[in-house]
Amino acid sequence: MRLRLAALAACVAFPAFAFAQQAPIQLPGTIGVTAYDTGSGGYNQAVAIGNALKQNLNVNLRILPGRNDVARQAPLRDKRVPLSYHGVGSYFSQEGVFEFAARDWGPQPVRVLLLNNSDQLLTIITARDANIRTLQDLRGKRVAWVAGAPALNANVEALMAAVGLTWNDVQRVQFGGYGQSMQGIINGQADAGWASSIAGPLYQLEASPRGLHYPPLPASDTKAWAWLRENAPWFVQANGRDGAGLSAERPVHSTAYPYPILIAYADADEALVYNFTRAMLTYFKDYETAAPGNAGWALARQRFDWAMPYHPGAIRALREAGAWKPEHDAHNEALIRRQGVMIEAWRRYTANAPENAEAFKAGWMKARAEALRAANLPVVFQE
Known part of the structure; x- marks a missing residue:
């Protein structure tokens, strides 16, 4: 696989991220991602980020627009792309609820790279x-x-x-x-x-x-x-x-939630996640004003106390940037344990689940709630 190497000089321009003394950013020549539908804010942000990657690293970001949460996440689950500029639906996929309570889904082991916390409501x-x-x-x-x-x-x-x-x-x-x-x-x-x-x-x-x-x-x-x-x-x-x-x-x-949410699956290649996170931090100024809401990707706007765990590759990049602290590890590990409880509950439930779709979902929501209560964890979505 041909790799694109960023010059060390590019990193020197961003000393706050402490990347100047590290090896160059290494990414594949083409990276597939999913995003919101064409013309949406999430899609436009992905295009702007892709332009920055092309300009600085000669990396092509191949964006697959998805009209709904399932369309955005299926290519990720099926290993057709490694990353997704998703939305709060990624949290619902973690919980195995709504569309993700269907037989071919269940709770998903998703991981965050970065969150966009902009000034919108x-x-x-x-x-x-x-x-x-x-x-x-x-x-x-x-x-x-x-x-x-x-x-x-x-x-x-x-x-x-x-x-x-x-x-x-x-x-x-x-x-x-x-x-x-x-x-x-x-x-x-x-x-x-x-x-x-x-x-x-x-x-x-x-x-x-x-x-x-x-x-x-x-x-x-x-x-x-x-x-x-x-x-x-x-x-x-x-x-x-x-x-x-x-x-x-x-x-x-009032209220908001991160949007978009850049995610991968837990088993995504750690080197790819690490270098992609570094690239987004390093070249932030090149896409900050290129699409509405892009300012929300700033390092200073990241939240490490949110509801989904971060990927180890992203944690490594964020730690090197001086943002991820030891106290963030416990929260992240607790979120991963929560995912594990739901994934194990799904495995047990689907071994002998009803065929009828409505009965399947109702039974799953009950099994999910029972497993979370047994682990002394919030149910959030009641059966």
Whole structure:
């Protein structure tokens, strides 16, 4: 396999990463990755990163767009590509829930290379004229529910539950897709739904007669955040400054989660993961402003207390960069143990599982919950 070598001089330009005295970055001439669909923020970021790798290392990043979580992850599972610019669906795959509760999936041994923690919000948005000032004000309002998008609906359900609401407390309005749900809010068919603050439809909503509002969920709401940490640990506190109606002068304190999430599987080649992580850190300035949200890949924005474990190759690069500390090891090892509990529970369950798809999923969710409780670990997704 032909390797591309980065000159040592390229590393000297980034002394903060302490890479100048190391061997050159070594990567294959072509690397396949999956990403979100063409035109999405995640896809555009991958393209920008690929351009930086081509410019500095003469490495071609072959990007395979995927329209949903399964489409993004199947090539990774099947060893057709080593990496994926994924989303929160990678966390759901770790847990073996939603689409990943199907017979051909189950809990996946995923590992993080880097997280993008940008200034966007990922939260419940509302039409300003609906007078929903807080999440509690959703009671009795029309909330979008997207068919075939259980992970998206789980986000809405989690934020409502954090403030004591359920779907029974709101008017659930069903839409056939995410885009339709946003247009439904703009057109007056619904009052609230799930969105990223940098999503195109939010700029349309902001400019429409209805207007745009972000109900806040500040850190001072300790009860709500305690609930989320226990029951929806993929969420993080965010000071939203990027997106429709947001700015550094007009931020909103609410929720987000890393997006994209650069992942590999646990058995991915450690040298490849190490060198790819180094490359993204070393050449960050070359793609930082090349696509919206790319600033979130900065070393200073990495979170080592999140809900998915890091790959050993990435840990090595992050440790050399001075970011990964010994105290991060215990959390990472605990997350790997959690994955092991679920993977073993899946192995035992599938040895004698029912054939019917619905019965299979229900039985798995029960077996999963029992295994996690027996290990004194949070269930998160109840059976």
